[in-house]
Amino acid sequence: MKFSTHTPEETIRLGVKIGENLQAGDLVLLFGDLGSGKTTLTQGIARGLGVAENEYVRSPSFTLINEYRGRIPIFHIDLYRIESASQLENLGLEEILFGEGISIVEWAEKLFPDNQKDSLIENHQPRIEISLEFSKAESREIEISLKNQGTSDHPIFTLQ
Template identity: 40%
Template sequence: MKTVQSSSPDETIKIAKEFAKTVKPGDVICLDGNLGAGKTQFVKGFVQGLGLSSDIVSSPTFTIINEYEGELPVYHFDCYRLEHVQEALEIGAEEYLYGDGVCVIEWPDRITDLLPPSAKHVTFSITGKKKREISFQ
């Protein structure tokens, strides 16, 4: 496990851009952390690291999945509003999770039963007003 410190949203974006260089098609990245911990900022940096504009990133709270098309498609899940795994199945989550793009999932604990064993976990802890501890597993 690797842990890094971030002291600003811009630094979180920079960390995510570097992390994006390590992913490959089919990877599933689970983002764990409380509301306001920096998960969506991380996704902004992540897509930048894959050559996309961070302007396309918004929290998909109401749509559940946002698709960002680039050389490597990114599927950004926000499972916060899901109450049952069945809801994720109904929107075709498995096709994304076992496809050729990269899935980035906020609130992955809502769909634990669907996640592949190879899923990578990034955990965000709030350590100050703008400070975060980001752990990669």
């Protein structure tokens, strides 16, 4: 599924729709360059999951993981500062990524190192991948794909 947004507010609105359709245990992987809108989209996803409007959803670049309370617990993970698979192992992400909450991972490409045996995510692991790209000024091209979900009955398909 492909979407275009032209303002941060539109990106947040798309995030709200995504959040409204997520289920317990969903793993959302965000891919995109610095400033492409990953955190802005996450702010909308959190709102769609019921995080209070007055709770500030920010990138956990230095804390690595922020937890928010919505209708389902949300774990917002930022891997920007992670440089190796061993650093990932030390974070203990397995219980978060594969738990009953919703995990949203910025810089998700770091979960897939060149040496696949060091990857925390198996290629067959069900997940929602969202790629964000600049198109012009504040416009973004956002592509959502479901990986290894088996069938097309996930509620995220209602976004089309």
